[in-house]
Structures are given as C-alpha cells and as structure tokens.
Amino acid sequence: MDAYYSQPIAKGNTYKLLDNTADIHPTKNSPFKVVIVGDSGCGKTSLFTSYIRGYFPTDYEPTIFENHRAFVQSQTNEILTVDLWDTAGQEDYERIRRLSYQDANVVILAYSLDAKDSLLNIPEVWAPEIINFCPNTPIILAGLKSDVAEYKVDPYDAMKVAQNIGAVAHVPCSAKQMYNVEELFDACFNVVYNGKKVTPGSPSKRTSGHFRSHSKQNSITKSLNSITEGIRRRKNVEREPERVEESPGRYQDDYEVREPDFGYDNNYTRVEEKSGCCVIT
Ligand SMILES: Nc1nc2c(ncn2[C@@H]2O[C@H](COP(=O)(O)OP(=O)(O)OP(=O)(O)O)[C@@H](O)[C@H]2O)c(=O)[nH]1
Numbered sequence: 001m002d003a004y005y006s007q008p009i010a011k012g013n014t015y016k017l018l019d020n021t022a023d024i025h026p027t028k029n030s031p032f033k034v035v036i037v038g039d040s041g042c043g044k045t046s047l048f049t050s051y052i053r054g055y056f057p058t059d060y061e062p063t064i065f066e067n068h069r070a071f072v073q074s075q076t077n078e079i080l081t082v083d084l085w086d087t088a089g090q091e092d093y094e095r096i097r098r099l100s101y102q103d104a105n106v107v108i109l110a111y112s113l114d115a116k117d118s119l120l121n122i123p124e125v126w127a128p129e130i131i132n133f134c135p136n137t138p139i140i141l142a143g144l145k146s147d148v149a150e151y152k153v154d155p156y157d158a159m160k161v162a163q164n165i166g167a168v169a170h171v172p173c174s175a176k177q178m179y180n181v182e183e184l185f186d187a188c189f190n191v192v193y194n195g196k197k198v199t200p201g202s203p204s205k206r207t208s209g210h211f212r213s214h215s216k217q218n219s220i221t222k223s224l225n226s227i228t229e230g231i232r233r234r235k236n237v238e239r240e241p242e243r244v245e246e247s248p249g250r251y252q253d254d255y256e257v258r259e260p261d262f263g264y265d266n267n268y269t270r271v272e273e274k275s276g277c278c279v280i281t
Pocket residue numbers: 038039040041042043044045046047057058059060061062063064087088089090144145146147148173174175176177
C-alpha cells in the first residue's frame with residue numbers, strides 16, 4: 001500500500017468507528033465532512049456502507065444524494081463527529097452533487113480499478129469540478145474494487161494522476177473485501193489532524209479553514225434531502241402512476257436547484273494552499 005501513497009498521511013493516528021452512539025452528544029463537536037465523488041457505479045456507496053455498517057451491499061441502486069453520520073474515536077480517546085456525503089456519479093444529478101462540496105473537509109475522489117474510463121475522468125471531469133467548487137479542500141484519490149481479478153487500470157498510472165491533480169494520497173481499496181477501507185478513512189482524518197489533538201469546540205477557533213458551522217451544514221443537508229426526496233417521489237410517479245393520489249406534477253416545481261456561487265471562476269487553475277494539503281498544477 002505504501003507504494004501508492006504520494007504522501008505518507010495514513011501513518012498518523014488510527015480512528016475507531018463507534019458502534020454505540022447512545023452516550024455521544026454530537027453538538028459538542030463540529031462535524032468533519034467527507035464528500036465522495038467519482039463515476040457512476042465505481043463503488044462509492046458500497047465503500048461508505050462497508051465502512052459504516054461493516055458489510056458489503058449486494059444491491060446496486062444509483063445514488064442521488066445520501067448523508068450518513070458516524071462517530072470515531074482517536075487513539076487518545078477524543079471523539080470526532082463525521083458526516084459522510086455520498087453523491088451521484090450520474091450526470092442527471094450534477095447540480096445536486098455540486099451543492100455537496102460546500103464546506104467539505106476532505107473529498108474522496110474515487111475511480112474503479114476495473115474501469116479505465118473512471119480514471120480518465122479524474123483529470124477530465126472530477127478534479128476540475130472539485131477545484132471549481134472547493135479549491136482548498138484536500139483530495140484523496142481512492143482506487144475502488146481492488147479485489148477484481150483483472151485490473152483495467154495500472155496503479156502506477158493512477159499514482160501519476162494523483163500527483164498531477166494534487167491529491168494528498170492515493171489509496172487502492174476494496175469494499176467487498178474490506179481491504180484498506182479503514183485506512184482510507186484514517187487518511188481522511190489525518191489529512192487534517194495528523195499529529196494534532198482532536199478537540200471539540202467552536203469552529204471559528206480552528207485555523208485549518210476546513211471547519212464550518214454545524215447549523216449551516218444541517219441546513220444544506222436538509223435542503224439536499226428534500227431535493228432528493230422530491231426526485232425520488234417524481235421517479236415513483238413516473239414508474240407507478242396508479243399509486244399517486246395527488247397531482248402527478250406537484251413535485252416538478254417544488255424545489256429549485258441553484259448553481260452555487262462560491263465566487264470562484266470556472267477554469268481549472270493552479271491552486272496552492274499554504275498548508276500544503278492541496279496543490280494543483
Ligand atoms: N468487486 C467489487 N465490486 C464492487 C465493490 N464496490 C462496489 N462494487 C459493485 O459495483 C457496483 C456499483 O456500486 P455502488 O457502490 O452502488 O457504486 P456508486 O459509485 O455508488 O454508483 P452511483 O450511485 O451510480 O454513483 C455494485 O454492483 C457493487 O456491488 C468492490 O469493492 N468490489
């Protein structure tokens with residue numbers, strides 16, 4: 001695994017996912033936001049499921065938007081609230097996905113080791129989108145489905161891509177075999193915390209620039225959930241019109257997805273962050 005890292009960030013702390021969340025009070029912590037993006041079908045949802053739930057899902061259902069909350073404990077017993085944002089790889093949901101980038105602490109940029117196009121799309125599609133919408137957010141490139149018998153992607157080509165897009169790490173992993181899954185998420189936390197104490201407290205006291213207000217995140221999540229619900233309901237209307245009692249058109253205009261205006265231009269430009277987390281050339 002080490003050979004595929006551009007920087008040895010995963011050598012920092014390890015974080016244990018907590019099963020029993022009954023005694024945890026999330027308001028004490030600012031959530032740590034991890035967003036995953038990548039081609040449709042490359043394995044993003046399965047990765048999150050295998051990390052949070054500990055099993056590999058057998059059904060495939062294209063994601064529109066999903067949000068999961070988890071709690072992890074560092075080796076020094078500090079608890080971190082983690083929000084995992086699963087996005088749609090499908091072009092149809094591009095506008096929703098773009099809203100997910102806001103205030104991300106880390107972006108996992110995923111490709112599948114059994115789909116060459118999914119790697120080609122990293123510099124063509126995904127990296128420019130991330131740079132556009134969250135230019136200062138560290139990127140971790142994740143090569144999913146590392147269990148497949150035949151790789152369509154040379155891991156060393158992927159390593160080059162990782163360096164070219166300024167990813168802080170490249171992690172090949174398998175949700176199916178639970179290979180490197182925990183290491184990938186440890187890497188996410190270590191990008192920000194490496195060696196630093198995880199302390200609950202006011203987001204404004206943070207200096208990394210990657211912590212934002214809890215309430216703002218909650219309102220983004222609520223609005224994305226309602227958009228997603230609207231889409232799901234409209235899809236059901238299309239698929240099963242006989243079960244709809246009210247006007248079938250009622251969900252068509254019940255939300256408006258606006259392109260976020262974060263004040264960045266649309267070009268794929270060189271972005272350097274002082275912390276050295278994200279350097280794009
Ligand atoms: N062999 C293998 N197959 C996997 C792995 N992870 C996911 N898959 C399969 O890949 C397909 C797509 O997986 P998803 O996790 O739904 O993919 P996704 O990237 O979330 O797809 P979208 O929601 O369309 O963006 C499913 O049939 C999974 O069973 C893995 O680690 N190994």
